[in-house]
Amino acid sequence: MRISVRRLGPDDWQTWRDVRLAALAEAPHAFASSLAKEQGYDEAGWRDWLHPDRGMKAVAYAHTDAAGLVGAWLPEDRHGAVELYSMWVQPSWRGRGIGDLLVTEVLDWAREHHHKRVELWIVEANLIAERLYQRHGFRATEEYQPHPGDPDLRERVMMRDLTPGQ
Template sequence: MRRLGPDDWRTWREVRLAALAESPRAFSSSLAREQGYTESDWRDRLDPARGLKAVADDDAGLVGGWVPEDRGGAVELYSMWVRPEWRGRGVGDLLVGEVVAWATENGHPSVDLWVVDGNTVAERLYRRHGFEMTDESMPHPDHPDVIERAMSCPLGQR
């Protein structure tokens, strides 16, 4: 696992664009939008003040974590993606673990995330790490026909 900073913008860009190309409905952005980002845009997204960005070894996947103002100090895990050829090989566990570790290191009370309703593979992955389904749900921001459900993992017992 590698935690990235602004100087790693090329790495983040490469893996992020691959994710958007392979799984366009999984993210609240688009390949066309992010292909238009400048070097400055990419560097800004990797500013440590904006949270965590990490990639697995061999750029097998990526994940982000940030602290939304409206979540009581909880970290939100987002933008998780694993290259198809790496799926089923533990990369998702490493990515989730990295966000949980970062949140714990920084004293956050929990890690929250949104999962597409019916994505049982992702739900199983998150449950292995102590996440539980909450009562929160919402339409996906870019695909209103897709419902997302919130999961949360309290960190105080770790």
Template structure:
């Protein structure tokens, strides 16, 4: 089965919004933002988030999303974020396809190192990232919304 992953732009704001809000409702502990915060965004804010200069946003149908960008404080590394797949669509390779799209984007951007944060207890995500060559760096930080939960930095390249 081939999974179609599509890169999004500002005109796709409704699709990104709908899946992003579903992700925040399903797994609020996994994200640095909240459903209440992003549910209040207007069209202009969603469109701005999807501008090409703000990195990659990709969608696998209505079943999953991933984002990637190059933060100023990462020494040129790409950071992945917003990875999520609908619970009823998990186990079908959607996460692998989304991750492959983000890694392809990083390569197109000429970036060798790709990083991401994974929270304590999200073993399924950690295993996915390890399959794609990510390794734990030993760096941790408190989760932005719950300082009792640690995030672990993983890196590839």
């Protein structure tokens, strides 16, 4: 099985759009956005989202099929930490290492840009995702917030220190 990860730029807007919409359709509860909202984005909006100043977006390919996606950006309120977000793997490819490749891509990008920490928000009780992130050195913190799409759920921050020796 040949799997590769490719970082995307503005000219890849259709790829990001198609995989992102597939993710929102398959797992609407997992994202802070909605399929209906993002179906309304125009080409300029998708291209802007993929501008390098807005972080890194990547898609994993298994053979020629888009098997997953991930994004990373620098939110202003996180004191310089990169935030891993929009992690999704196509159901037929789950359990085959796609998630590991996507997390590694974010960590590599963060190191290339000399960032010292990567954080992510994870829904409580999502043990499969938590184990994935723990394999990559993330640890749970005591910072919580209500899930933006479902106030009955809570999210917790997991973080990974990227300073040398960590």
